[in-house]
Amino acid sequence: MKPVVKEIFLLRFVACLGIVFMHGVTLALDIYDIGESPLLVVLTSIQLAFMFGTPLFIFISEFVIAYSYPDHLPKKFYEKRFKYIFVPFLFIGILDAALHSIGTNSGEFEKKVILNLFEGDFHGYFIVIIFQFYFLHPLFVKYIVSKYPTYKVIITAFLINFGYLAFFNFLDPYEYFYYFPYAELEWSVLNKMPFPAWLAYFVTAYYCGRNYEVFLKLLQRFRYQLFVVYLCTLSFLLAIQFLGFITEIHSKRIDVILYTLSVAFLLFYIASKMQRTPSFVIFISRYSFGIYLLHPLFNILVKSFLSNYAEKLSTFSVVFISFFFSTISSIFVTYLLNKWKFGAYLVGQVHLDEKLSASNAKQVLNHRS
Template identity: 40%
Template sequence: MIKEIFILRSIGCLGIVLLHSIHIALTTVPIREMGELAAITFDSVQMILYYGTPMFIFISEFLISYSYRNRELPDNFLRKRFKFIMIPFIIMAVFYSLPYILEGPNSWFIKVSMNLLIGDYHGYFILIIFQFYIFHLLFHSYLKKASPKILLPAAFLINMAYLTTFNFTEPPAALPYSTYIWERFYWVPLFGWIFYFMLGYYSGLYYESFMRALKKYRYMIVAGPLLTSILLLYFYHSGFLTVHSSKRTDIIIHTAVFSLFLFYVTSHLKYPPKVLEFISRYSFGIYLLHYFYIFLADFIFRQYPLDIGVTYILLLFIFSLLSSIGTVFLLNKWKHGYLLIGKIGAPYVPPASAGNDHKSTSL
């Protein structure tokens, strides 16, 4: 098992929970209570944390590419992932649509259909991942023979062009549902994430070369996250690019640099820290459930508001994180609980103990 992946997955997961906690807190707590400087600071932190979702694309494909680089994909490759990933996505799509029942059966039917078919809730990420599972299944034999020196730049340009289109143009009036497509649906097609897939694929396929490259360019990699953070904050606060999501054009470079930085730094650790290994094992369930607990805490807070300022961010973060972990733990005590919320991942096993069969816990 690759210890660095445990750390990347946990850092990405914690980043997603924190940025959603910041988003809801900034929506609920007035600036006068939080303080203008604190609000701007946490808004900026939220912007930096948008690496989380695209990093999971990189992680997922890295593990698949690494695990099967010397063997064929099993016949149950898609079936296994449908069972452990797509079924929980379907369950959660229905779950997050339930409040719309209060608006009537038609509203609920529309919402649950949109959740299931086009990922109209934060679980949209799973639809993206499944596109790449199919893409890997269909094209891995070609990708293995192709040159990453050609495909990586090509994927980067496609990804940049795709996001630039939606970041810097207005929805065409003649296109049906163009506003929704420009604001939300463009998140789902794989073109907006193809570079992360290619980076993960070739990093896993050529793992040893990848690690040597990290050491060779270590100074650039260590400085990279600081530089990209400054750049994207400049673009954001200057008004040049005001999109507030992980689908910003500049997030492509930021995520790639941040992923390489974490990989390089954690490669010097003998074992992943226990707390990060633990979070990594629960990350899928945390991802699916944390927003529910953030909404629940925010609903209660709105009924009984307190003047706690930025502390509210910490409250949402801790409550949603611990509640999600507890729910995943309890549901997995039931033999079919994984169908609702996914399985708890396997613990880290040092390479000497893992043998030669590189089995992963990838989604």
Template identity: 40%
Template sequence: MNKTHVNEIHWLRAIACLAVVSLHAITSGTTIYYPESFDKIGYILHIMQMGLMFGTPTFIFISEFLFAKNYKDGMPKGFFIKRLRYLGIPYVFMAMVYAIVFTENITWGSFTLETLKNIFIGDFVAYFILIIFQFYILHHILYKKLQNLNPKIPLIIAFLINSLYLAFFNFTSPPNNEIMEYIWTTGHWLPFPGWVFYFILGFYCGKNYKEFLLLLNNRKNYLFLFFLVSFIGMIILKYFGLPSITSSKRIDIIFYTTSVIFLVLYYSSKIKYTPKFIFKISKYSFSIYLLHKLITDTVGSITNNVITHIIILFVISLLFSISVSFIINLIPFGKYLVGNLGKTPIQANQLVRKRKGAVNSRTL
């Protein structure tokens, strides 16, 4: 299977990853310094939080984009086994780590309970892996049908399903029941209808990437306007409590995330040189996603200045995640603990040349 690297996806993945870490660093700052009410800086930070909510939905888009682009004829043999090894095992391992770190007065019983909650209902930061596995299955079921349809039809249907699903939980109150309250606040994140638009969008953008880039170029004058209108609209709706939640599972985040994806893909496609920093963050993005909250959610007040606290916390979280991932990946089975490190285009090209050389030597 001939996989091709798309530099724009490295940009998008790196920006989404940095957005997630920044979001949780800001959340830490607002939690510590503004437990009850905001001042002017607090309101600005809250707006920044809203602006960073595109991170997780973008990862859903990227996952299906790459899948549709690289596997146009369906899943290769052993695909699910490979994904279980490289995504499932780290997911289970980190579920146990988070259970240990975030369970007070831990006992064997409480550790087991929290671990099971993390694994089966995604009660920790890596819940998106459960969502991605749902879309792997959905891709396997639908990809032949999607290939033969006009993209507008599935996109409209997916948007309606996604928006109506989120609107139901955004604008209705849960029954007076602990289980229902959990579903309304957190549980509804897991089923695929809450993310299906990003999946369909990723499918068609990945499958028809050259045509998609041409479309972005033809609509380039509207891209920043789309971003600006969706961002301002989201902030206004949040101000009026429509809905009141601060979450990537708001209905208006669909428009905002889409605008960010389009903007990043368009402008990064115009950049001839991609900095090594972008490739590095993209390479470590899965590990950063898994590990960063071990810092952001455990470190208390660093300084008396909330801005300084957020900046330091962001840097520490990023460096911690990259360093731990690098060290653990030196162990032969380390990739099954904190995630396998992706390859930069340079490393991928070297690997391709090496494989071609091995094939040529066998044919001589």
């Protein structure tokens, strides 16, 4: 496997902490009964602005695979990812069910386990999505990439992705599919779990990763447009929300696709211009999977504790307490478990051996000379 490109560290850093901060805002909204007010507008805007987190992780996952294994996957590719990604998904899914079942009626734990592992009813659903793309990757390379022009593949992927999400974003399941049992649950699962809901990220990331050097040159060429596109897509996202066209706040919105890709490209450009990636960015990046898996569990504890002091704390105090406590606690637990030989099967590996690619090292040297 090739060394990791240095830009990936910044993307993981921002995606990871963006998700944690966004969940901190969600926690504050759960604690406080905030009616229609400027504060609600601000908090909702922050949630939407950080909605790129999960799809950005999908982009990162395929980018790394396409860059590292442009022609074929190594022999133990699936074995390693099953042990260090899918097994933690199972463990955290069961642990999440246990925490959510405390104080509930008998049978709720078993029900929640089934929902978590088979319906993706917790934050770990993202792992099921990337595993779909793990299996689609070799088929995509063999039957699509080798036979069709790049621009046709990308356009087709976007049309499928837009069309799929538009169906769920703009149709009311209670109006059109009321005859289905558990219509709301089925609607939610189909909205987020099948790979067509995320196809644009996968295809775009594949071509960017496989053609890494060309990708960086294009970012350099259109560097000024990157900032404009980011501001435009963010403004469009907020406008769609507050004009009432789409009011649900989640990453499966049709307007999040272009916004997430604008964030990814902008971050790539910024990272490519850094002479040296800050050590704290690399540190958080290496612990990002553990932080992603564990922080919602710590948020359950934070919510239980802070609810008793809600009157003494401001809304943003709750957000920042949640952000720092869940992040630090997740890192600490991930670090401790990785000291145990079976710990990586519970929260994933900490890749302390990741190194910059040779091309990036040369870029750094050229900047310094």
